[in-house]
Amino acid sequence: MVLGGWGRAPLATVAAFRPERVSELRQALIKTVESGTVARGGGRSYGDQALNAGGHVVLTERLDRVLGFDRVTGVLVAEPGLTFNDVLHLFLKHGWQAPVSPGTGFATLGGAVANDVHGKNHDRSGGFGDHVLWLDLMLADGTTRRISPTEHEALFRATIGGMGLTGVITALAVQLLKVPSNAVDRFECRIVDLDDFMTALSDARATSFYSVGWIDALARGRRLGRGILETADPAPNDLPATALKHRRVPLDFPSFALNPLSVRLFNAAYYRRVPGRGRSRRVPVEQFLYPLDSLLDWNRIYGKRGFHQFQCVIPDGQAERGIRALLEAITGARKASFLAVLKTLGGEGRGMLSFPTRGFTLALDLPRRADTPDLFGRLEHITLDHGGRIYLAKDALVSPAGFQRMYPRLSEFRRVLETVDPKSRFTSDMARRLLLKPPLASQIDRAA
Ligand SMILES: Cc1cc2nc3c(=O)[nH]c(=O)nc-3n(C[C@H](O)[C@H](O)[C@H](O)COP(=O)(O)OP(=O)(O)OC[C@H]3O[C@@H](n4cnc5c(N)ncnc54)[C@H](O)[C@@H]3O)c2cc1C
Known part of the structure; x- marks a missing residue:
């Protein structure tokens, strides 16, 4: 079958295996010695992480007990x-x-x-x-x-x-x-520019349980970085249980539908949705945590060519300059992108390749066009210049050299792989792109 990540680019033809029970998995792994395999869950990573072109993929959706x-x-x-x-x-x-x-x-x-x-x-x-x-x-x-x-x-x-x-x-x-209830008490307010956002998020990370910023990624000049800040805390009492209403994007949008004008109008309307004085509401946890899920298949808005997401984290000390430089590069390129997300992260993760570090993380979608890799390359440079790193869950474009500079515990990770999987039975398109695993003999044969 042909699989893609959530960004629908790149795509890969794979032999997929969907075990009903964990006991069937061992047999499946033995069959994949030649071509290598990788697990795939909900397919919500954006790029080439859960793909293995020409090889096997294990779908875990039935292993959900x-x-x-x-x-x-x-x-x-x-x-x-x-x-x-x-x-x-x-x-x-x-x-x-x-x-x-x-x-x-x-x-x-x-x-x-x-x-x-x-x-x-x-x-x-x-x-x-x-x-x-x-x-x-x-x-x-x-x-x-x-x-x-x-x-x-x-x-x-x-x-x-x-x-x-x-x-x-x-x-x-x-x-x-x-948690005390099925709801959160959410406060939303307008943020006029990037300085305002950095200050508001710095306060929010200390005072609120949840915080997230939505940035109008087309606003320039003195409005650069304007957007909406949402903060929330678990609510003391339940809301009446209601199911989240879903709509579905029924078709792939044509590429002209997403242009600077349509996105500008959407972003401006989103900004004005919240009154100038801000507003407080009790909302279901589900609606707060997963707002995009109410629009099923929303990735089709970017059309058949798909899109890339860029997400990086810049450490606190460099965050103000780094995020500004990134937003200037993005708005300067006039790439039609809906809202960007700005959040804070609290510290290093437990994993050798965990993405978080204490700092500010910026995420935004870039429609896939011929010049998108160039812009991405510029964003990668800015990220490196400010001591940051790119999130692999969202990635299909970071360079192997950039990746190695961003993840200081990489050599430790490689040593573990050499011990537990010396023949690279577990592999993926991302692993080969980032030179984490050498290509298998069968893949070299196919390429020849
Ligand atoms: C709308 C949206 C919002 C998102 N928001 C966030 C966010 O706020 N924060 C964040 O961190 N991420 C976010 N993501 C990214 C997403 O959470 C991650 O990519 C996550 O890993 C996806 O899980 P999945 O089950 O879809 O895994 P897949 O995309 O199917 O696979 C991701 C990785 O997990 C591995 N994997 C899956 N199952 C197994 C298994 N059983 N054993 C070993 N490896 C396995 C795969 O090999 C692959 O490397 C978002 C994605 C979307 C589409």
Whole structure:
């Protein structure tokens, strides 16, 4: 089958295997010796991480059983294909939710470990990996090893944020977060420019449980960095239970639909949606955590050619200059992009390749055009110049040299891979692009 990431670029033809049970997985791995394999969860990473062109991919969507839940301690044991939506729908009514959520409920717990995902509460709660108690990992030789901060510690830290390259996670135990209700109390306000945003987010990270900024990525000059800041805290009381309403984008938009004028109009309307004095509302947790999920298949808005996402983090000390330089490059290129997201991150993650570091993270979509790699290259340089790093969960374009400078624990990660998977049975298009794994003999043959 042909698979893509959420950005629908690049695409890859793969032999996909969808086990119904973990017990079928071992057999499948033996068959993939020649071509290599990689796990795929909800397919919500944007680029080439869960792709393996010409090789195998293991789809984990049927491995989604709850294996145990302790209502007193909130420890959940589950298979890796359980999604954040599943966790919310099963456990919120008992007062528990995922401790850290990405911006989509369609991501799986296995995928969340493999990217050590962060949420809108990183300053308070760290990354998803910080809440993992143990993992069962099926290794290249077909055996399964239980790994945790105290058992096989190096392999555990390589697997958190390890992009599926150490093995397939077959089960995990995670500590859920106790919450008083199914809602959050959200405050939204307009932010007039970038200076205002940096100050407001610096305050919010200390005072609110959740915070996230939406930036109008077309605003220039004295409006550069204007947008909306959302802060929120768990609400003390429940809202009446309501299901999130979904709409679906029914077709791929033609490329002319997304142009500077249409995006400018959308962004201006989004900015004015919040009154000048700000507003407070109690909203369902689901609506706050996963606002984009109400529009299913929204990636089709970027048309058949797809899009790339750029996300980086710039450490606190350089953040003001770095984010300004990035926004100037983006607005100067006049690339039609909807809202960019600006958030704070609280510190380093547990994984050797975890993305977070204490700083400000900027994320935005770039429609895929002939000149997009050039702009991306400029953004990569600015990120490096300011001591930052690019998030691999969103990536399809970062250069191998840039990647190596951004991730100082890379050599440690490589040493673990050499020990547990010397023949590169686990591999992906991203792993080969970033020179994390050499191409397999079968892939060299095909290329020849
Ligand atoms: C709308 C949207 C919003 C997002 N917001 C955020 C955000 O706020 N914060 C954030 O951190 N990320 C965010 N993301 C990115 C997303 O959370 C990550 O890419 C996440 O890893 C996706 O999980 P998935 O199940 O879809 O995994 P996939 O995309 O299918 O795979 C991602 C990686 O996980 C590996 N993997 C999957 N299952 C297993 C397994 N069982 N064993 C071993 N490896 C496995 C794959 O090999 C691959 O390397 C967002 C994505 C979207 C589309």
